[in-house]
Amino acid sequence: MNDLSSEALVEKNSCSRRPVPSVALYILIVLFIIGLSLSIFLLIVVHNAAFFLSFLFLSSLVLSLVLWNTGNWPSKAAIFFFLRSLPLSDLRHAPEGGLVKITGFASCGSVSLESSYEKATRCIYSSTLLYEYGGLGLKPVKVNRSCFQWSLAYCERFSTDFYITDKKSGLRAIVKAGSGCRVIPLVVESQLVNTTRPCGILSSPLRKWLRERNLSDEPRLLRLEEGYIQEGSTVTVVGIVRRNNEMTTIVQPPEVISTGCLWQKLFLPVDIDGLILGVSRRADLSNSINQESVQNLGCPCIDINPNPNPNPNPGLDLNLDLDLDLDLQGVRLRLRSGSRLEQAVLNLNLSMELPSPFPAKGASYARG
Numbered sequence: 001m002n003d004l005s006s007e008a009l010v011e012k013n014s015c016s017r018r019p020v021p022s023v024a025l026y027i028l029i030v031l032f033i034i035g036l037s038l039s040i041f042l043l044i045v046v047h048n049a050a051f052f053l054s055f056l057f058l059s060s061l062v063l064s065l066v067l068w069n070t071g072n073w074p075s076k077a078a079i080f081f082f083l084r085s086l087p088l089s090d091l092r093h094a095p096e097g098g099l100v101k102i103t104g105f106a107s108c109g110s111v112s113l114e115s116s117y118e119k120a121t122r123c124i125y126s127s128t129l130l131y132e133y134g135g136l137g138l139k140p141v142k143v144n145r146s147c148f149q150w151s152l153a154y155c156e157r158f159s160t161d162f163y164i165t166d167k168k169s170g171l172r173a174i175v176k177a178g179s180g181c182r183v184i185p186l187v188v189e190s191q192l193v194n195t196t197r198p199c200g201i202l203s204s205p206l207r208k209w210l211r212e213r214n215l216s217d218e219p220r221l222l223r224l225e226e227g228y229i230q231e232g233s234t235v236t237v238v239g240i241v242r243r244n245n246e247m248t249t250i251v252q253p254p255e256v257i258s259t260g261c262l263w264q265k266l267f268l269p270v271d272i273d274g275l276i277l278g279v280s281r282r283a284d285l286s287n288s289i290n291q292e293s294v295q296n297l298g299c300p301c302i303d304i305n306p307n308p309n310p311n312p313n314p315g316l317d318l319n320l321d322l323d324l325d326l327d328l329q330g331v332r333l334r335l336r337s338g339s340r341l342e343q344a345v346l347n348l349n350l351s352m353e354l355p356s357p358f359p360a361k362g363a364s365y366a367r368g
Contacts, residue, residue: 001111001113001158001159001160001178001179002158002159002160002177002178002179002180002181002183003157003158004127004157004158004159004183004185005155005156005157005158007157007182008127008129008152008155008157009152009155019069019070019073019078019267019268019269019270020066020069020070020268025066028062028066032059035055035059036055036059038051039051039052039055039056040052065266065268068266069266069267069268072267076186077265077267078259078262078265078267078268078270079184079186079259079270079272079276080186080278081259081262081264081265081267082259082262082270082272083101083186083236083238083276083278085262086101086238087101088101088102088103088167088168089101089102089168090166090168090169091166091168091169091171091173091241091248092168092169092171094241095241096241096242096243097240097241097242098240098241099238099239099240099253099257100238100239100240100241100250101236101237101238102164102166102173102236102237102238102250103166103167103234103235103236103237103280104164104165104166104167104234104235105164105165105167105232105233105234105235106124106162106163106164106229106231106232106233106234106235107162107163107164107165107231107232108122108123108124108160108162108163108231109124109160109161109162109163109174110161111160111161111178112124112160112231113125113126113158113159113160113228114126115128115226115228116128116156116209116226117192117205117209117224117226118192118226118228120228120230121230122230122231123228123229123230123231124159124160124162124177124229124230124231124235125158125159125160125177125183125185125187125228125229125277126156126157126158126226126227126228126229127155127156127157127158127185127187127189127226127227127228128155128156128157128189128224128225128226129152129154129155129157129189129224129225129226130152130153130154130155130215130222130223130224131150131151131152131153131222131223131224131225132150132151132153132220132221132222132223133149133150133151133220133221133222133223150223153215154213154215157185159177159178159181159183159185159277160177160178161174161175161176161177161178162174162175162177162231163175164235164237164250171248172248173241173248173249173250174247174248174249174250175237175239175249175250175275175277176249176250176251176252176275177275177277181251181252181274181275182252182273182274182275183252183274183275183277184272184273184274184275184276184277185277185278186276186277186278186279187227187228187229187277187278187279188227189225189226189227190225190226190227191223191224191225192224192225192226193206193222193223193224194222194223194224195219195220195221195222195223201219202217202219202222206222206224209224229277229279233279233280234279234280235277235278235279235280236276236277236278236279236280237250237275237276237277237278238275238276239251239252239253239275239276240252240253240254250275251275252274252275253272253274253275256271256272256273257271257272257273258270258271258272259271259272
């Protein structure tokens, strides 16, 4: 198991890895002051505003580029765009020691993970972030927290070795994302808890989670986000291929990879030091929907939303907007997003009692 918590804290609270370093900003500020002074001097002496207007136009372009890259840095937009621009590799023809991009289904290795808050099992990656807000009249728990902004107060982020089945070739490889590996996760955490205003008491599940980690459970503005990759998800890995005794392994690159200037999106170069681990947008979206609809239930749930304009014809005509992955009494049921059931009957041979049949406006069953 690989503990990435400390790296996440450094990434959130440090500016050293940003596309525009602090030294470059200081140099730009000095150049701006010199250029502004020179342009004003020429405007007064020569009475020619061409140089002054040109300087302002150039400064606005540079400022826009810096703000654009700085604003997109927290969401890792440059790395996402770089990952999408890379072509998919075929594991059968990948050269030894070559950089590859493999997409396929993930399966757990000898060690599997469990998410911290929702207790999702059989995960290959999990991340739980707790933010707290410091504002006027609000005293953060830690004195080094900044006021009037959200600061990362606590983090749990882990990854482990897992298997990936290449979609192109069908070959199976082991991805070394465990201990000693630097991992660049491209997984968007879903917001599970958000105290939008100071309240007298926090919810019971949140207070229990805080106490288990020796964190203060006093009422304050908190935001808890969690993301994970479970077994069976479609993941994308970018790393180096190693072959040993007919076993294919994907490891982190030995050197830092630069994205280069991505002029299509006006992104400056970003250095990537580690194994890139991403999840497909569809799987990430469905995971986000499930986390918002089923929060800390710890039980199987069916949540079916019918089409707002139902078919007048008789039968079951439902537009499933969720991507559900259920495991009820050993019977695994998966309903894909956008699938449509017309004039069909859903029969489940389960040793459980459902409270009532499907109503006309949707159903939500949970076994508590």
